[in-house]
Amino acid sequence: MDNARHPEWQYLDLMRHIWAHGDERVDRTGVGTRSVFGTMLRFDLSDDRVPLLTTKRVFWKAAAKEMLWFLTGSTNIRPLLEQGVSIWSDWPLKKYRQASGADITQADFERRIVEDNAFAQRWGDLGPVYGKQWVDWPTYRYGPDGTYTRGPGINQVAQVVESLKANPGSRRHIIEGWNVAELDAMALPPCHKTYQFHVAGDRLNCLLYQRSCDVALGLPFNLFGAALLTRMMAAQTGLQAGELVWSGGDTHLYLNHGDLVEAQLGRQPAGQPRLVLNRVPDTIFDHDIADFAVTDYEPQGVLRAPVAV
Template structure:
């Protein structure tokens, strides 16, 4: 295996060191999916985002456009996979597909299910909704008001946490309340999957915007590469909207794990050495953080090593 005693100390070594630690020293556990994991608890990675740098892994190909499309979808507050499927993004398809297969007994393929979601609005409405996941909580956290006689009614518009953070960064940069939270306890049982990357907090130091992402549960092989990109992307977009320079992304993990059936991927990735210096340019500044398009993002300096695949545990 490659050694992390590399004199240049590429920032990706942090990720590889964490992967190695989990694989060699992690506690082997039975998990919700039944697949089994090796797990450690309480982890941290730090990445400098100055001058366009991004935590985009080079020891395997990370489909950053797919991750970006997912993040932009979160910002719409949509909870149905139809929009994602129409863009060829299948990150969330496995959960409603599993539900449909169990309910119908039909052994439909993921591709056929996704195509039907896109083609049939009624089918998508019935089978494509994920419940009030990420984006719903970020931009439309439900609020209930007294309706008299001990009853409550839901307010038409919920709390837009993202818009509030943009406003607070602009008007009160020294606040300790620049937070976007996804863990709505009252609605967890309605979600296809409770939020893993659950809490974002931002901090202004001079003219630099720093961000912290806390993740309660982290699939290091498949999920973390996307989560690092998403957290850094969020910080970069906020910095642009608030006339700040990108600072540091701090990632913190609770249950940080590798699935036992990811052995081939893990061994292959740990045999590789990181290289290169991926950079992200945001080529347009829209009027709002909610108006970015995939065409607004350009990555340079990214020459990843070959793709590594492994099954998703649903």
């Protein structure tokens, strides 16, 4: 990477390439995309650097709250909505509308999730998505009578923290979300599915493989989330944050995101945001949103586009 060039140009170049040269195709949502396959971005996380886009405002606190929610193992949107984060509402709302036939607004649906615990338990659950797999991957034991019983869940995040401390040279520092046996029970199978960590000297690097990537809306959140996770992992293991390597499988732009794409490609990145950890708790699971601060972040205006569900 050319260090004289702002690192955000990588993102903009990728967006421009997909919009100009991506294969136009029908997708699961019916909206349609332009797609390329096999992409990579690299970001230096040293000196508190963070890949937070400046060519549009990224609501980093929502991304941080989502990451902390993953680490709790929760699969219900209620804790997010109680914090004002609605990024996961579209999927359960669609399911509720289809099942009930009710013409309910998103605001009314979210309000009911927050206020009615029974309704939240019934309609706010997403199935065994990210956090469930990260901190409570299911296991089963085969018994002498030929039946299986549920065994203890596996906390992959805790295991990787310990393996980074005990065996930093290992090639098995991996957090995996793609549990094939449970994909059909998930509201949305994991897009950012595999995180692998690598220790070089006193630096902790992270590679995130994302099997499917909505570049306009999802990727800005995914980059910040991965950087935040890397910083938290580094703090727990006495290491410094090194490099974030992001790799995409099906990397796409939705056809109805054209206005956002054109507007963002007309802007130029500027500034160097920093992510500060105000506190290092006893475990990575004990963080709260007050532990994080972003400085030197002066983004250009918000750009909005519809979410394809």
